[in-house]
Amino acid sequence: MDNQKKHVAVYTFPYSSHPSLILTLTRRLASAAPNVIFSFFNIEKSNDVLFSNLSCNNILRYDVSDGIPEGYVFKGTPQEDINLFLAVAEEELRKGVQVAEMDTGLKISCLVVDAFFWFCGDMAEEMGIPWVAVWAAGDCSLASHIYTDLIREKSAQLIGSVGPNEEIVDLMPGLKAVRLGDLPSGVVLGNLESPFSTMLHKMGRTLHKATTVTLNSFQELDPNLTTTLSSKLNNFLSVGPFNLISKEKTSLKLDEFSCISWLDNQNTKTIAYISFGTVFTPPPQELVELAKALEETKTPFLWSLKMDSHKHFPKGFVERVTVNGTGKVVPWAPQDQVLNHVAIGVFVTHCGWNSVLESLGAGVPMICRPFLGDQHLNSWMVERVWGIGLRIEGGTFTKHATRRALEQVFSLSNSRHERMEALKDLAHKAIEPNGSSKQNFKTLVEVVTGETQHEYH
Incomplete structure (x- = not known):
C-alpha cells in the first residue's frame, strides 16, 4: 500500500455542527496531502449544504442513507432522527467504502471518523488500517465520556446526599470539581439507555484503541485535562482552534x-x-x-x-x-x-x-x-x-x-x-508555525498518510 496512492474514508455524524467541523478538518488534510484521495461520507441533506460551494479535487462526496424509511411519519420522540440514523450508520459506511473503493480503484488506507462512531475501531482492525477518531467538542466533555464508568461508580455513593447543582471534588480526573448537573446527559443523569447515551458510553470505552484522537482545541487551554487524556489515549492531538486557522474566514x-x-x-x-x-x-x-x-x-x-x-x-x-x-x-x-x-x-x-x-x-x-x-x-x-x-x-x-x-x-x-x-x-x-496545534497537525497528517509506522490494534 505504501507504493500506491492513499485513499482515506471520512465519516461524519450528520447533525448539529459535526459535518462542517469534520469537513473543515478534511479540507486541511486534503490541502496538506494533495496526493491522497478523501472520500467524504454524510447524509444527502447535509452534504447538499456542505458541498454547495466546494471545489476540491481530492475530496469526493458520497451520500449515505439517513435511515428514515420512505413515507415515515415522525412520532416526535426525542432524538428520533438521530436514532434512525444510528441504526444504519455502520452498515451504511461499510457499503459506502465498497462503492468508493470501486470508484477510485484504491483500497481505503485510513478511517478518519467522528468519534461517536466507536464501531469503526472494529472496521479498522479488520482492514488493518489506522483509525483516527475526531471529537467535535472540547476535552472536558470528552473526559466525561472516557471516565463515565468511574464517574458513575463515584456518584452512586453520593446520589441522594448530593444534588445536581452541588460541587463534587475529584469526581472526574483532570478537573478539580464539577457538578453532576453539568455533565452531559447520559453520563449520570438522563436516559442512560437511549441509543445516543449507549453510543457515547461505548465510545468512551473504545477510544483507547484509536490510533489517534484529535479535536478542535489547543492543549494550553486545559493542561490538566490534556495530560489526563493523553495518558488514556494514543496520540491525543489538539489541532485547533479551527476558526483561527481556516483560510475561509467568515x-x-x-x-x-x-x-x-x-x-x-x-x-x-x-x-x-x-x-x-x-x-x-x-x-x-x-x-x-x-x-x-x-x-x-x-x-x-x-x-x-x-x-x-x-x-x-x-x-x-x-x-x-x-x-x-x-x-x-x-x-x-x-x-x-x-x-x-x-x-x-x-x-x-x-x-x-x-x-x-x-x-x-x-x-x-x-x-x-x-x-x-x-x-x-x-x-x-x-x-x-x-x-x-x-x-x-x-x-x-x-x-x-x-x-x-x-x-x-x-x-x-x-x-x-x-x-x-x-x-x-x-x-x-498554538497555531503559529512552532505552536502546539501546528506540530500536532503534522503528526496527524503523518498518521493519515501512512508516513510513519504505527502499530494498529
Whole structure:
C-alpha cells in the first residue's frame, strides 16, 4: 500500500455542527496531502449544504442513507432522527467504502471518523488500517465520556446526599470539581439507555484503541485535562482552534445584514452580541425577559435570531431599538468577524464548543445560557475553571438575572480581563508555525498518510 496512492474514508455524524467541523478538518488534510484521495461520507441533506460551494479535487462526496424509511411519519420522540440514523450508520459506511473503493480503484488506507462512531475501531482492525477518531467538542466533555464508568461508580455513593447543582471534588480526573448537573446527559443523569447515551458510553470505552484522537482545541487551554487524556489515549492531538486557522474566514461571506458597518459606529467594548447558534432558541418567555432587560438597561446589542422568533418579542421592541439606535436584530451574522470587532463587549451564548472557541480567540467574555449536551460543562469551564465569563443565574433568562449578568460582565475585574487576554494569546500562539496545534497537525497528517509506522490494534 505504501507504493500506491492513499485513499482515506471520512465519516461524519450528520447533525448539529459535526459535518462542517469534520469537513473543515478534511479540507486541511486534503490541502496538506494533495496526493491522497478523501472520500467524504454524510447524509444527502447535509452534504447538499456542505458541498454547495466546494471545489476540491481530492475530496469526493458520497451520500449515505439517513435511515428514515420512505413515507415515515415522525412520532416526535426525542432524538428520533438521530436514532434512525444510528441504526444504519455502520452498515451504511461499510457499503459506502465498497462503492468508493470501486470508484477510485484504491483500497481505503485510513478511517478518519467522528468519534461517536466507536464501531469503526472494529472496521479498522479488520482492514488493518489506522483509525483516527475526531471529537467535535472540547476535552472536558470528552473526559466525561472516557471516565463515565468511574464517574458513575463515584456518584452512586453520593446520589441522594448530593444534588445536581452541588460541587463534587475529584469526581472526574483532570478537573478539580464539577457538578453532576453539568455533565452531559447520559453520563449520570438522563436516559442512560437511549441509543445516543449507549453510543457515547461505548465510545468512551473504545477510544483507547484509536490510533489517534484529535479535536478542535489547543492543549494550553486545559493542561490538566490534556495530560489526563493523553495518558488514556494514543496520540491525543489538539489541532485547533479551527476558526483561527481556516483560510475561509467568515469575513469572506457577504455581511448581507450590514452588521459590521453598524458596529463601526458603536463605542469600543459596549455591545452585547447575542446568538444561540443555528439549532437553539430560548423559549418565548425567555426571549421576552432578555429583550426587556436589554431595553431597560439601555444595553446596546446586536442579536442574531431567526425571523420566525421575532413574534415572541415584546410589542414594538424591534422597532423601538432600531429607531433609537440601541439595538440591531438580524436573521444571521458573520459571527467570527462580529466577535473580533472592537465594539463587542460580551457574547451572550448557548456555549456550544465552536462558539466558546470563537469568543475565546477574540478575547470576548461570555454570558452562558446552556441548553443540552456539552454546553453545561462548557459553561462550567467558562465560569469556574477559566474565569472568563458567567452562567445566567438560575439557568434561564429572567429580567433580573440578565440585568445582573450584564452588570457583572461589563464591570469585569482587571484580573478577568488579563485572564481573557492570556487565553486569547495562547490560542493564537498554538497555531503559529512552532505552536502546539501546528506540530500536532503534522503528526496527524503523518498518521493519515501512512508516513510513519504505527502499530494498529
